[in-house]
Amino acid sequence: MMNPQARRVARTLRWAMLAGIAALATPGAAAAVELTFWTNLTTASQANVIQKQINECAPQQGGLTVKFETVPFGAMYTRLITALRRGEAPNIMNTIEGAVAFMQAKNGLVPVTDLIDRLDRKDFTASYLHAVSKDGQVWGLPDWALHQEVWYRKDLFAKAGLQPPRSWDELLQAAKALTAAGADGKPAQFGFAVPMGRSLVAPQTYFQIFYSAGGTIFDPKTGEYVFGEQKPLAEKALAFMIDLYKAASPPASVEWSWSEYRTAFVKGQVAMTNEWGAVVQMAAEQNPDVLIQFDVFPFPGPSAEKKPAASLGGGYYYLIGKSAPDKVAASKALLQCLYDPKRVAERANSRPIFAIPATRTAFESEVFQSNETVKRFKPQLEVIFKDVMPTWYRYGMEAGLNPLAGQIEATTFIGDAIQNAALGKIKVDAAINQIDEQLRFQVEMLTR
Amino acid sequence: MSAVSARLAAIGSRYAASGRRPPRTGRFLDRFLRDHKARIGLVFIAPALAFLIVFVAYPVIEVVRLSFHLVDFATDQEKFVGFANFVQVLRDAKLGTVAWNTLVWTIFSLAGQFALGLTAALCINQRLPGMTLIRTILLLPYVVPVIALALFWRWMLDGSFGIVSAALQSAGAIAPDQSPLATPDGAMATVILANTWRGFPFVMISYWAALQAIPHELYEAASVDGAGPWQEFRYVTLPHLVTITKVMLVLRLIWTVTFFDIIWLITRGGPGGATEHWPIWIYQETMGFFRFGSGAALAVLLAGMLMLLSAVYLVATRGSAAR
Numbered sequence: 001m002m003n004p005q006a007r008r009v010a011r012t013l014r015w016a017m018l019a020g021i022a023a024l025a026t027p028g029a030a031a032a033v034e035l036t037f038w039t040n041l042t043t044a045s046q047a048n049v050i051q052k053q054i055n056e057c058a059p060q061q062g063g064l065t066v067k068f069e070t071v072p073f074g075a076m077y078t079r080l081i082t083a084l085r086r087g088e089a090p091n092i093m094n095t096i097e098g099a100v101a102f103m104q105a106k107n108g109l110v111p112v113t114d115l116i117d118r119l120d121r122k123d124f125t126a127s128y129l130h131a132v133s134k135d136g137q138v139w140g141l142p143d144w145a146l147h148q149e150v151w152y153r154k155d156l157f158a159k160a161g162l163q164p165p166r167s168w169d170e171l172l173q174a175a176k177a178l179t180a181a182g183a184d185g186k187p188a189q190f191g192f193a194v195p196m197g198r199s200l201v202a203p204q205t206y207f208q209i210f211y212s213a214g215g216t217i218f219d220p221k222t223g224e225y226v227f228g229e230q231k232p233l234a235e236k237a238l239a240f241m242i243d244l245y246k247a248a249s250p251p252a253s254v255e256w257s258w259s260e261y262r263t264a265f266v267k268g269q270v271a272m273t274n275e276w277g278a279v280v281q282m283a284a285e286q287n288p289d290v291l292i293q294f295d296v297f298p299f300p301g302p303s304a305e306k307k308p309a310a311s312l313g314g315g316y317y318y319l320i321g322k323s324a325p326d327k328v329a330a331s332k333a334l335l336q337c338l339y340d341p342k343r344v345a346e347r348a349n350s351r352p353i354f355a356i357p358a359t360r361t362a363f364e365s366e367v368f369q370s371n372e373t374v375k376r377f378k379p380q381l382e383v384i385f386k387d388v389m390p391t392w393y394r395y396g397m398e399a400g401l402n403p404l405a406g407q408i409e410a411t412t413f414i415g416d417a418i419q420n421a422a423l424g425k426i427k428v429d430a431a432i433n434q435i436d437e438q439l440r441f442q443v444e445m446l447t448r
Numbered sequence: 449m450s451a452v453s454a455r456l457a458a459i460g461s462r463y464a465a466s467g468r469r470p471p472r473t474g475r476f477l478d479r480f481l482r483d484h485k486a487r488i489g490l491v492f493i494a495p496a497l498a499f500l501i502v503f504v505a506y507p508v509i510e511v512v513r514l515s516f517h518l519v520d521f522a523t524d525q526e527k528f529v530g531f532a533n534f535v536q537v538l539r540d541a542k543l544g545t546v547a548w549n550t551l552v553w554t555i556f557s558l559a560g561q562f563a564l565g566l567t568a569a570l571c572i573n574q575r576l577p578g579m580t581l582i583r584t585i586l587l588l589p590y591v592v593p594v595i596a597l598a599l600f601w602r603w604m605l606d607g608s609f610g611i612v613s614a615a616l617q618s619a620g621a622i623a624p625d626q627s628p629l630a631t632p633d634g635a636m637a638t639v640i641l642a643n644t645w646r647g648f649p650f651v652m653i654s655y656w657a658a659l660q661a662i663p664h665e666l667y668e669a670a671s672v673d674g675a676g677p678w679q680e681f682r683y684v685t686l687p688h689l690v691t692i693t694k695v696m697l698v699l700r701l702i703w704t705v706t707f708f709d710i711i712w713l714i715t716r717g718g719p720g721g722a723t724e725h726w727p728i729w730i731y732q733e734t735m736g737f738f739r740f741g742s743g744a745a746l747a748v749l750l751a752g753m754l755m756l757l758s759a760v761y762l763v764a765t766r767g768s769a770a771r
Contacts, residue, residue: 410736
């Protein structure tokens, strides 16, 4: 028989055990969890917003700790490979759609379908969910949109008596009309920048045109490889791109990357450019007077009777890495907090116009709409949100996640074929044949 | 007979006289380990040996091993595929273009660096006021970080705002708003020029060191014999530069063929693959397509070609030296 003191000690221990069990059973259990969180957004204005929001949300899980790290896009794949080999992939990652495909193909992600449903699936722009869907699951939470449309100078259009083009032919004519000779007979202004930098830029320019005509690499519904069957359309799109380049783009643009064509547009060297919206911030810094003249229209399709079938787009997503159930649960709870519409809007506002929220509630929120840059470009944002963002593809991901997208972006086989056709080294049909052969080869290698 | 040969002959005759067989390698090792001096020597070379094994031998062996495997980098699973990776890269349509680009890049870079390096070395070898400053200035390209150099060249060659492009446009050498970087030949010429500019100081300083070692009496004797500046250069200076040229040629050949940064940062191998050389191809296979096996196969092929070329060169030059 126990003495009273021993009974008191036993009672205290029992209560302590019960309290411990209760603590483990409540959300406060996450207190012992540490998450690793990577983002590709390395600029301070963007990374600081995410860090601030993590600091707001983590304490809601009873002291959950989050190890936040900015990983430059250029170093991301190398870091991911190393992390995957060591079984230390990040618990949460903020990156673009190509990396979602990469991680999913390597069996490194858990689906976020349940979280999408909890947050309200209808709130997300459907195209952003489609891009990261596979096997009936959604593998990334869309955060903000990368969008491509034509940015043009209203004053130059007015001066030339032009309206926003509605077809390829109208676009070509407008670009020609806006290509003006200077006093010395050399072009003082070009109508349209057709950048064809070997890595990334050439495919982005080409697929904008190809998608506008209704072409795809994979059938969006069946997932079958269809680029080979669409060669006539692919050739037509490339021929138009080269016509536009020869008629109205600076000759050096055959190797231009983003900085060159954006600078040319902001400085007034070109009147139109296919763009992601980054020209706004660049003009605000370098040539603010010209901002008032900026306007947008969706890249037109081949004929004026039919709206463009799609554009080339992309987006930033949040992914959850495969790990222990408690870490996955804590990651989902953290992301649920980060997806408060105000927070989504705040993140988009860290790079206004370039980043547009992928959820309607965030887009319509007071936080987003009250941003000074957003207010200034409200009509343009409406066009982008309503006419561009709902129908976009990323090369190789027309039917959902596919690691081919990452390979296209990290290599140059499409850029080489396009540049060689533009330089007249090969014909358009040969360039498309090269792209088709390489795509087939890469698809075969991925399934080997 | 050299001292070593004489010593070996003495050891041989000692064994022959005693009727015993010479000890095998294992027994030599035993004796070596029993030898105090040898053990001390081993201790001294151990750190360097360990470094070489870990950081040189292991990566090389690993690359050769990888070249025969199909690797899934995420799961670390590997499958032996024999020569399949080699067959795949050798059948690649761009093999010819890449090999040609590598050849053009290497030959013209080396020619530029050696011509400019020798000229500069002859200039800085003069005893003139301010020469120390000139030598320092001429060394600058070699110490400038490659990224700064690449940006500097890209800016100068920008079709719209670059000073070099503007000059070429004014001279009618290229079209208005055109850049040499946007044409295949212009891009190759640009990267070769940039590499020549970057690499000539090394050649210059090596040649200058060799020039300093030529006895002045030889020039005096040549002068007494009535030799002019060209004959002095041809018959005194050049023969003294042969040895350093042989060494530098092998070194610069290896460094130039495998030099990745400058082309990648200026043209990324474009336009249309016009400046894509072997190391860029290796990079694309490995870090673009994540085909580590194919990338390793390409690296092994490049190493093999370089070793073969160096061996042929050394044998050929040894032969000529013997004659």
